[in-house]
Amino acid sequence: MAKNAEDRYQSALGLKYDLENCLLQLQENGEIVDFPIAQKDVCDRFIIPDKLYGRETEVKTLLQAFERVSLGTTEMMLVAGFSGIGKTAVVHEVHKPIVRQRGYFIKGKYDQFNRNIPFSAFVQAFRDLMGQLFTESDAQIQAWKNKILAAVGENGQVIIEVIPELERIIGEQPPVINLSGTAAQNRFNLLFHKFVEVFTTKEHPLVMFLDDLQWADSASLKLIELLMSESSAGYLLLIGAYRDNEVSAAHPLMFSLAEIKKAQATINTINLTPLSYASLNQLVADTLSCSTIIAQPLTELVYQKTKGNPFFSTQFLKALYEDGLIKFDWDERNWQCNIVAVKELSLSDDVVQFMASQLQKLPETTQDIFKICCLYW
Numbered sequence: 486m487a488k489n490a491e492d493r494y495q496s497a498l499g500l501k502y503d504l505e506n507c508l509l510q511l512q513e514n515g516e517i518v519d520f521p522i523a524q525k526d527v528c529d530r531f532i533i534p535d536k537l538y539g540r541e542t543e544v545k546t547l548l549q550a551f552e553r554v555s556l557g558t559t560e561m562m563l564v565a566g567f568s569g570i571g572k573t574a575v576v577h578e579v580h581k582p583i584v585r586q587r588g589y590f591i592k593g594k595y596d597q598f599n600r601n602i603p604f605s606a607f608v609q610a611f612r613d614l615m616g617q618l619f620t621e622s623d624a625q626i627q628a629w630k631n632k633i634l635a636a637v638g639e640n641g642q643v644i645i646e647v648i649p650e651l652e653r654i655i656g657e658q659p660p661v662i663n664l665s666g667t668a669a670q671n672r673f674n675l676l677f678h679k680f681v682e683v684f685t686t687k688e689h690p691l692v693m694f695l696d697d698l699q700w701a702d703s704a705s706l707k708l709i710e711l712l713m714s715e716s717s718a719g720y721l722l723l724i725g726a727y728r729d730n731e732v733s734a735a736h737p738l739m740f741s742l743a744e745i746k747k748a749q750a751t752i753n754t755i756n757l758t759p760l761s762y763a764s765l766n767q768l769v770a771d772t773l774s775c776s777t778i779i780a781q782p783l784t785e786l787v788y789q790k791t792k793g794n795p796f797f798s799t800q801f802l803k804a805l806y807e808d809g810l811i812k813f814d815w816d817e818r819n820w821q822c823n824i825v826a827v828k829e830l831s832l833s834d835d836v837v838q839f840m841a842s843q844l845q846k847l848p849e850t851t852q853d854i855f856k857i858c859c860l861y862w
């Protein structure tokens with residue numbers, strides 16, 4: 486009956502065991518004395534816990550940046566690392582604490598296949614923010630309207646064209662003069678900068694998370710430079726995640742970051758490294774509802790195979806379960822792993838081969854579709 490789902494009974498068997506204990510006590514003694522419950526309550530569904538392991542330092546670094554920004558600075562925090570290392574996950578972890586401290590947390594991500602759409606992550610982030618503003622009182626929305634109009638003047642339409650939801654806050658706006666090329670971009674950047682500053686206030690600092698920056702378009706990179714290097718009004722934390730294995734020194738992102746650094750803006754980087762053995766061990770133990778000591782032999786194999794990359798590790802564990810190498814033992818009421826078979830698997834191939842073998846398990850038609858996708862990639 487506990488409020489949090491994870492604090493309740495996780496299995497019917499665990500509950501049954503305790504109820505039987507009650508029945509037995511009742512039959513034998515006519516009363517039930519208190520006893521520690523859920524001792525035999527092991528989750529019999531294979532669930533990898535949806536929580537973050539071993540990123541305390543990184544989460545703290547992000548929250549400290551937010552605290553500094555709350556005092557009036559503008560900062561950029563980069564989260565860099567290999568695909569699947571947990572960049573998106575670690576930034577999501579600070580969402581709730583930031584909102585609790587009255588920050589606005591908005592996010593958008595760049596898309597590998599839509600790299601030519603300008604400002605796509607900014608647009609997502611601000612559509613998200615408009616959605617958050619709609620939940621506020623009419624008086625507050627009116628106040629936002631006044632502030633936004635004071636900032637963008639007669640040019641509100643320029644922003645409405647990319648963030649249509651804005652019209653619901655500031656109402657219809659007069660048409661603007663058509664500009665082209667650089668002039669249009671300069672006008673947009675200038676207005677967008679002013680627009681962003683409306684939301685960076687002492688009462689509610691703004692945290693904008695732009696994910697997958699390795700796929701950002703050049704207009705976005707210019708805008709980031711502007712937001713970071715202009716004499717900014719403060720109360721802005723820009724968090725940017727990118728795959729460092731996909732950007733060379735000549736990548737436009739690297740060039741923009743160098744420009745930002747040159748302009749003396751505060752920019753820090755969190756380099757995400759693989760999970761430690763201890764963290765991975767905890768993840769395996771929680772998944773199999775056992776102690777960390779019992780989980781060690783499997784952890785060693787997972788670690789050897791995935792080098793602590795959380796995406797590969799969780800995929801590997803799921804595959805072992807799907808292949809029947811990890812099974813729930815109903816008699817013993819615990820999870821069992823066929824270590825010998827897993828050992829063979831982990832010695833024989835690397836992660837790439839392993840992922841390929843996962844694809845080969847898909848129906849042939851699905852595999853054919855993948856092949857076509859790869860042709861057009």
Ligand SMILES: Nc1ncnc2c1ncn2[C@@H]1O[C@H](COP(=O)(O)OP(=O)(O)OP(=O)(O)O)[C@@H](O)[C@H]1O
Binds near residue numbers: 575
């Ligand atoms: N510290 C962690 N503990 C447990 N699970 C984690 C951890 N970090 C990430 N994961 C899980 O690993 C998977 C990959 O994480 P995530 O998507 O954050 O990686 P990423 O670095 O953003 O990858 P990409 O470059 O592909 O966007 C997710 O399912 C996530 O929940």
Ligand SMILES: [Mg+2]
Binds near residue numbers: 572573574
């Ligand atoms: Mg990600």
